[in-house]
Amino acid sequence: MRDLYAWLSIAAIVLASTTGDVLLSHAMKQIGDLGELRRRRGLAHVLARVVSTPNFLFGLLAMTFAFYSLLMALSWQDVSLVAPASASLTFIANAVGARIFLHERVDHRRWIAALLVAGGVALVAI
Amino acid sequence: MNLRKYLVLLGVVIFGASGDALLSRGMRQLGEIPLHHWQKLIFAVVHPWVALGVLLLLAFFASYMTALSWADLTYVLPATSIGYVLLAFIAKFVLHENVTATRWLGIALIAAGVGFVAQGPALTHHPHHEETPEAEALSRGKA
Numbered sequence: 001m002r003d004l005y006a007w008l009s010i011a012a013i014v015l016a017s018t019t020g021d022v023l024l025s026h027a028m029k030q031i032g033d034l035g036e037l038r039r040r041r042g043l044a045h046v047l048a049r050v051v052s053t054p055n056f057l058f059g060l061l062a063m064t065f066a067f068y069s070l071l072m073a074l075s076w077q078d079v080s081l082v083a084p085a086s087a088s089l090t091f092i093a094n095a096v097g098a099r100i101f102l103h104e105r106v107d108h109r110r111w112i113a114a115l116l117v118a119g120g121v122a123l124v125a126i
Numbered sequence: 127m128n129l130r131k132y133l134v135l136l137g138v139v140i141f142g143a144s145g146d147a148l149l150s151r152g153m154r155q156l157g158e159i160p161l162h163h164w165q166k167l168i169f170a171v172v173h174p175w176v177a178l179g180v181l182l183l184l185a186f187f188a189s190y191m192t193a194l195s196w197a198d199l200t201y202v203l204p205a206t207s208i209g210y211v212l213l214a215f216i217a218k219f220v221l222h223e224n225v226t227a228t229r230w231l232g233i234a235l236i237a238a239g240v241g242f243v244a245q246g247p248a249l250t251h252h253p254h255h256e257e258t259p260e261a262e263a264l265s266r267g268k269a
Contacts, residue, residue: 002158021199028194035130035192050191067183071149071167071176075159078223079150084210084232091203098199105250106200113204113243120235121210123228 002076009073013086016066018093022101023059029102030055088121127248131196135205137189141182143212148179151221197248204243210236 031037031049038046050056073082095114098104106114152175159166170176193202211233218225 021203024191025194025199028191031195034195035134037195068167071153071170072159072164074150074153075156079146079213079217079221083146083213087207087210091207094203095200102199103250104198104200107246109246110200110204110243113239114200116239116242117204117207117236120232120237120239121207123232123235124210124214 006073006077006082009069009076010082010086010089012069013066013073014089014093016062016069017086017090018097020059020062020066021090021094022097023055023062025098025102027053027055027059084121084124088118091118091121131193131248134189134192135202138186138193138202138206139209139212141186141189142206143209143216145179145182145186146213147216147221148175148182150217152176152179154221198250201243201246201248204239207236208240 027050028034030053034046034050037049070082070086073086091114095106095111099106152173153170155175156166156170156173159170171180190202190206193206197205214225214229214233217223
């Protein structure tokens with residue numbers, strides 16, 4: 001039961017954090033380079049700009065859900081299993097999500113990197 | 127990519143791994159939380175180790191958002207996954223969890239993946255990207 005709960009929480013983490021990552025990445029691309037913006041307009045402007053971007057807030061909501069799922073999973077299993085296992089699956093889900101929703105050019109190099117990292121992370125989880 | 131941007135990626139790695147490690151330490155002290163006591167999760171964040179972990183994860187989040195503002199998601203995620211290597215070292219030497227030979231092999235694969243993506247371009251160029259006036263002015267300034 002303990003393992004089943006841990007893996008269910010891991011599935012929730014993957015789904016929520018992929019949704020969150022895609023929304024946050026989209027929001028940040030809309031705003032543009034935060035470092036440049038801070039130098040030109042100041043930190044207060046950057047913060048106001050970020051929190052007034054709807055996709056940032058939706059992304060944050062998804063990430064909060066992922067965070068509580070992580071706490072839940074951590075109460076049942078080791079961090080060296082939970083963090084890599086959820087991340088491994090999130091890598092694959094994110095590569096697919098970034099390609100479909102963000103139109104990122106996921107070339108051979110990035111697919112190989114995603115698969116190597118996901119595979120490595122899966123081995124770490126065994 | 128310049129030094130400032132590499133430092134931001136380093137921040138993502140260090141704050142992320144140490145934040146996760148502190149959360150783990152705190153949750154271990156709190157013990158297993160059964161599903162019907164889910165309210166306990168809300169109060170878990172006031173536990174000192176968990177609170178410190180949350181603080182570090184906020185720093186992680188700020189670095190992560192900054193990285194995403196100038197690099198692709200499919201670049202930032204593999205490039206910062208070296209954090210799992212760091213996390214394995216923390217798990218072994220600080221939290222005293224068991225890190226097996228298979229786990230070390232996995233860590234080697236992760237490192238290989240990081241090396242692979244780090245050689246490529248950081249950002250997909252969208253010629254007709256929907257941009258705000260500010261972002262547009264910035265990219266004109268850089269060109």
